[in-house]
Amino acid sequence: MGNATMHDVAKLAGVSLATVGRVLHKNGYVSQENREKVEAAVKALGYIPNSAAQLLKNSCSRMLGHILRFSPNLLFGQISRGVDRAAAERGYSVLSYTKYGSPGEDQRIVTEFISRRVEGVLITSLQEFDQGLLDKLLDAGIPTVRIERAPPGADRVMVDDFQGAYQGARSLVEAGHGNIAFIGMGGDSRVERLRLLGYRKALEEGGITPSPRLERLAEDYSPQEGYRAMEALWRHVGPTAVFAGADTLASGALQYLYQVGARVPEDLSLLGYDNTLATLLAPPLDSVGIQAEAMGRAAVDLLLRRKQRPLAPGEPGEEILVATELETRGSVGPPPSGSR
Numbered sequence: 509m510g511n512a513t514m515h516d517v518a519k520l521a522g523v524s525l526a527t528v529g530r531v532l533h534k535n536g537y538v539s540q541e542n543r544e545k546v547e548a549a550v551k552a553l554g555y556i557p558n559s560a561a562q563l564l565k566n567s568c569s570r571m572l573g574h575i576l577r578f579s580p581n582l583l584f585g586q587i588s589r590g591v592d593r594a595a596a597e598r599g600y601s602v603l604s605y606t607k608y609g610s611p612g613e614d615q616r617i618v619t620e621f622i623s624r625r626v627e628g629v630l631i632t633s634l635q636e637f638d639q640g641l642l643d644k645l646l647d648a649g650i651p652t653v654r655i656e657r658a659p660p661g662a663d664r665v666m667v668d669d670f671q672g673a674y675q676g677a678r679s680l681v682e683a684g685h686g687n688i689a690f691i692g693m694g695g696d697s698r699v700e701r702l703r704l705l706g707y708r709k710a711l712e713e714g715g716i717t718p719s720p721r722l723e724r725l726a727e728d729y730s731p732q733e734g735y736r737a738m739e740a741l742w743r744h745v746g747p748t749a750v751f752a753g754a755d756t757l758a759s760g761a762l763q764y765l766y767q768v769g770a771r772v773p774e775d776l777s778l779l780g781y782d783n784t785l786a787t788l789l790a791p792p793l794d795s796v797g798i799q800a801e802a803m804g805r806a807a808v809d810l811l812l813r814r815k816q817r818p819l820a821p822g823e824p825g826e827e828i829l830v831a832t833e834l835e836t837r838g839s840v841g842p843p844p845s846g847s848r
Contacts, residue, residue, distance in 0.1 A: 513555075517550055521549040523542050531547065568627060569624065571602070572595050572602050573626040573630070575632065576605070577632065578607060578609075584632055586800030590801035590805055591632075594808040595808050600808075628811040631658075632655040634654075651815055652811075655804075657699055661824045663814055663826050665830060668832060669698075670703075672703070672781065674709050676779050676794075677711060679836075680777060680840060681710055681713075685748050685842075686748075687745075689749070691726065691753060692704055721744075722747060730756060730757075735761065738765065749777040749843070750778050754780070755782050758779070758785070773838065774844060778840075779840055780796070782796070786837065791837070792839065793839040795834075795835050799830050806830060
């Protein structure tokens with residue numbers, strides 16, 4: 509899967525170099541049997557014509573690649589918009605692909621980026637990505653920058669999730685609440701872990717001992733999971749305030765509250781996170797806003813800097829933390845009198 513050559517393809521296929529050239533360039537007769545052998549060898553070796561890499565090194569396409577994980581979360585669309593605007597201001601276009609998880613998808617995307625001679629690649633919200641393919645981009649002179657979720661040591665632009673969650677939970681503490689629940693995602697991902705830790709830190713600083721009974725960890729960021737978590741909290745715990753780790757979870761919680769006749773914020777204060785749906789709900793919610801456009805701009809700038817000065821072998825990448833902003837809309841109030 510390294511820098512395979514036409515000679516490697518010819519050797520694996522058991523044909524001449526000229527035959528490989530005719531197949532790759534679609535020029536001249538090749539038997540169906542030999543054509544299939546060459547195509548199988550190209551696929552097995554992950555071969556990309558050297559001319560693409562040479563063109564990349566000797567010319568500028570003024571194009572960046574962008575890979576995004578498919579998700580109903582509007583945040584990724586906002587990040588994409590920020591990337592597109594920042595790239596356009598710097599004279600670049602963006603070739604974007606949404607990753608759905610189909611077989612061979614990553615290989616096809618990376619091959620396309622190299623063949624199109626993109627000058628850098630941004631990868632949004634993909635914690636795991638085939639290291640062999642990342643090495644292939646690097647071998648072709650194409651740097652990568654990760655956005656929102658990324659492994660340690662990579663060039664990356666991240667949300668300051670700990671501070672954002674702390675800021676949101678603290679607003680509930682300052683409103684006088686002592687029985688504050690958290691609805692978030694489970695798992696050991698850095699993003700989810702930092703949001704939970706930020707919530708706990710705000711409670712502890714307010715003299716409140718965090719309780720597992722008040723923490724509901726969902727399987728995904730869907731409204732359905734938010735609905736189920738709110739139902740369990742309302743029936744069995746009775747919090748006066750709920751901090752949801754995503755607006756999608758908050759929207760499901762709000763739906764449940766509506767069905768049982770509970771009012772926000774009169775009966776329960778509700779706070780979201782990411783500020784993607786908060787203005788569309790009824791009532792509109794307070795939410796910790798992620799500055800998606802700022803993330804896109806920072807990522808493009810870092811990518812272009814890395815293009816000018818590649819990382820040395822073993823050198824760790826740069827991490828940029830983008831601050832959050834708490835948007836208030838009146839969904840947080842004091843605890844109801846005679847709280848449950």
